[in-house]
Amino acid sequence: MPVWHEATKDLQxxxxxxxxxxxxxxxxxRARLFMQWKNMGWPILVDSxxxxxxxxxxxxxxxxxxxxxxxxNPPRGDVELLERTFLSQDFDPPDPPGSVGPxxxxxxxxxxxxxxxxVDVWMAYADALAVWGGREGRDEAIGAYTxxxxxxxxxxxxxxxxxxxxxxxxxxxxxxEGDFNRAVQxxxxxxxxxxxxxxxxxxxxxxGPRLDKPxxxxxxxxxxxxxxxxxxxxxxxxxIEPRGAEFAQPTRDFSASTAPEEDPDPRGRVLRDExxxxxxxxxxVPPVIDPxxxxxxxxxxxxxxxxxxHWNNEAEELGLWIDPPRGWEVERHYxxxxxxxxxxxxxxxxxxxxxxxxxxxxxxxxxxxxxxLYYVCEDVDGLCMYRRQDLELQVSVRxx
Amino acid sequence: MVxxxxxxxxxxxxxxSVTCVGVMSAQSRGGGTGFxxxxxxxxxxxxxxxxxxxxxxxGFRGKKTLLHIxxxx
Numbered sequence: 458m459p460v461w462h463e464a465t466k467d468l469q470x471x472x473x474x475x476x477x478x479x480x481x482x483x484x485x486x487r488a489r490l491f492m493q494w495k496n497m498g499w500p501i502l503v504d505s506x507x508x509x510x511x512x513x514x515x516x517x518x519x520x521x522x523x524x525x526x527x528x529x530n531p532p533r534g535d536v537e538l539l540e541r542t543f544l545s546q547d548f549d550p551p552d553p554p555g556s557v558g559p560x561x562x563x564x565x566x567x568x569x570x571x572x573x574x575x576v577d578v579w580m581a582y583a584d585a586l587a588v589w590g591g592r593e594g595r596d597e598a599i600g601a602y603t604x605x606x607x608x609x610x611x612x613x614x615x616x617x618x619x620x621x622x623x624x625x626x627x628x629x630x631x632x633x634e635g636d637f638n639r640a641v642q643x644x645x646x647x648x649x650x651x652x653x654x655x656x657x658x659x660x661x662x663x664x665g666p667r668l669d670k671p672x673x674x675x676x677x678x679x680x681x682x683x684x685x686x687x688x689x690x691x692x693x694x695x696x697i698e699p700r701g702a703e704f705a706q707p708t709r710d711f712s713a714s715t716a717p718e719e720d721p722d723p724r725g726r727v728l729r730d731e732x733x734x735x736x737x738x739x740x741x742v743p744p745v746i747d748p749x750x751x752x753x754x755x756x757x758x759x760x761x762x763x764x765x766x767h768w769n770n771e772a773e774e775l776g777l778w779i780d781p782p783r784g785w786e787v788e789r790h791y792x793x794x795x796x797x798x799x800x801x802x803x804x805x806x807x808x809x810x811x812x813x814x815x816x817x818x819x820x821x822x823x824x825x826x827x828x829x830l831y832y833v834c835e836d837v838d839g840l841c842m843y844r845r846q847d848l849e850l851q852v853s854v855r856x857x
Numbered sequence: 858m859v860x861x862x863x864x865x866x867x868x869x870x871x872x873x874s875v876t877c878v879g880v881m882s883a884q885s886r887g888g889g890t891g892f893x894x895x896x897x898x899x900x901x902x903x904x905x906x907x908x909x910x911x912x913x914x915x916g917f918r919g920k921k922t923l924l925h926i927x928x929x930x
Contacts (some may be wrong), residue, residue: 458925465923478906482928485906491929499890501906502913508901509926516890516926518898524918544921555897555918562902586897588904644899663930674930723900 458515459495460534466537473544475490479504481514481656483624489677490693494681505625506587506618513655521548524555561589569601579605585621587838592631598622606643616647617657624660628697637740637755645743662702663691664742666751666811670707675699701809702742702753710752711813713786721791721830722845732765734833735759737846745853750818758806758829767801769813769832769841776830777808780848782823784815801837812852820856821842824849890904 461476468474480488480503485503492501519528519539527548531539562585563599571577583601586594602619605612620643627636641661663674678699682692738757746752756777760766768775776794792808812825823825827848892898898914905912914924 458927461923461925475917475922477914477917477922477924479903479924479926480906480928481926482930488929489906489928500912500917502903503906504901504903508903510891511926512891514927516892518892518924518926520898520914520922520924522919522921524898524900524914526892526894526898529890529892529894551897555900555915560902624890636900659928659930672930772924 459497461517462495462497462499464534464536465539468511468544469646471576475499477502477720479509481505481511483621483660484628484695484697486693486695486698487678487699490678490681490695493690493693494677494685506584506621507614507656508584510614510843511656512653514659519543521546523548523550523807525551553718563650563704564590564594570625574608576605576612576615578609579608580612580618583618587618592629595622595626595629596631599626611650613647613650613654613657616643617654618652620644620647620660633810634736634738636742637738637757641740641742642744645799662757663739664753665702666753667705667708668711668740668751669743669812670705673704675703676706678704701807702754711811713813714789718790720780721776722828727830727843727845730831730833730842730846731766732761732766732833733846734761734764734842734844735829735831735833736761737829737848739848739850741850741852745855746814747855748818748857750813751811751813752851753809753811754852756808756810756827756829756848756850758808758831760803760833762803765839767803767834767835767837767839768779768797768806769800769834770796770798771800771841772832772841773830775806775808777810777827778830779812779825779827781811781812781825784818785823785825786813787811787825801834805844812850814852814854818854820854822851822853824851826850 465474469476476499478499480501481504481506482488485505488501503698518526518529519531521527527543564585567582567585569582579601583598583605586598586601590598599622602622606617606619620640623636624640625737626632627640644657644661648661662670685692736759740753740755743752760768773795774796779787779790781787788811792810794806794808827850829846829848832841832843900913900915902913904910
């Protein structure tokens with residue numbers, strides 16, 4: 458894409474060619490940063506829910522003045538060929554002529570009749586709500602996509618879009634417990650139904666283990682920011698920072714922990730967080746793996762607002778001890794997160810760890826025992842306590 | 858896999874619903890992209906990244922366009 462941009466700058470400036478982008482991405486503002494970095498100021502349309510139903514990216518389409526596709530993936534950067542075979546051609550308008558353009562959907566008109574069992578009607582309503590319904594609409598969209606999935610359990614696109622809606626809610630202030638888990642589960646189900654859909658596959662890989670990664674998804678973000686700042690520009694802000702799995706580089710080998718690590722609380726003497734003052738959510742990506750394959754666990758820690766909880770950053774760091782069953786391997790048994798500089802804080806903290814299933818294992822759910830250790834305060838300047846919370850990391854293994 | 862028709866208000870309505878099946882079964886001609894040469898680009902209203910307002914390729918008609926469908930990863 459940047460190759461096309463560079464190669465056609467003169468044509469764009471002369472008004473002979475316009476460039477338009479259409480992004481298939483969960484977090485559209487990352488594309489905005491990318492465009493700023495590459496100095497590509499084209500109009501961009503956002504299709505996070507994949508309403509177009511594309512199976513792969515990138516795709517470049519040469520579209521004529523009447524809106525008709527004339528070339529698909531023309532040879533990259535070959536401007537001479539593009540001029541000869543596309544730009545210099547006069548194309549006839551389609552017969553019948555194209556539409557005058559879509560309108561923003563009328564949500565009231567699309568609302569399914571009570572008791573409707575028409576999956577297309579529910580999908581149309583859910584799509585319109587998801588894209589145009591705002592925050593309230595997203596919750597209703599989740600309900601409508603869920604109805605579509607109930608009406609047709611094999612509907613891969615309904616499952617994918619339901620997953621997108623759940624992940625969007627997870628990334629918002631309206632998040633509900635389990636939203637990320639549900640997103641990953643629905644994306645996985647969608648991919649199971651249609652394994653050739655790379656938009657589905659990429660959404661899981663974005664958060665998945667390194668053995669399954671085609672490349673680092675967002676390693677360019679820090680480079681982009683550094684280069685923009687060096688040029689005196691302010692990088693376009695991101696609502697949700699990429700992290701962990703989104704930065705991780707792919708690998709061919711699983712590097713299991715071999716160095717001896719010490720269980721920090723072998724007798725379980727640290728008092729349990731009964732509040733709890735810290736809410737913990739565990740997400741396995743993917744939720745179902747083959748024997749010998751890896752899963753990446755996202756362990757998300759949030760101070761519980763109702764309890765006014767705060768992290769105490771003047772003591773030991775947040776730690777997570779993982780004790781996998783025999784035959785299972787883990788990157789490290791004990792993970793820690795460095796403390797921020799301020800004395801107390803209330804941010805969400807995330808630890809990510811990969812595990813590998815044994816080669817020979819029957820199918821079923823495996824529970825990996827783990828526990829977290831942390832200093833938490835009842836409030837700013839309140840009582841601070843060192844506490845332990847026991848967890849279960851669960852992942853399913855398919856049968857051979 | 859189930860291919861959904863894009864609702865009439867979002868699309869060319871009947872035209873797209875007729876072509877959709879053809880598009881998906883003609884992957885060899887589109888290199889597996891799901892698109893077909895000679896097909897009118899589906900007119901789906903999507904939010905503009907900058908404004909959040911509805912936009913579509915119809916707004917860019919009258920000029921030859923290179924449309925890049927992409928993700929920043």
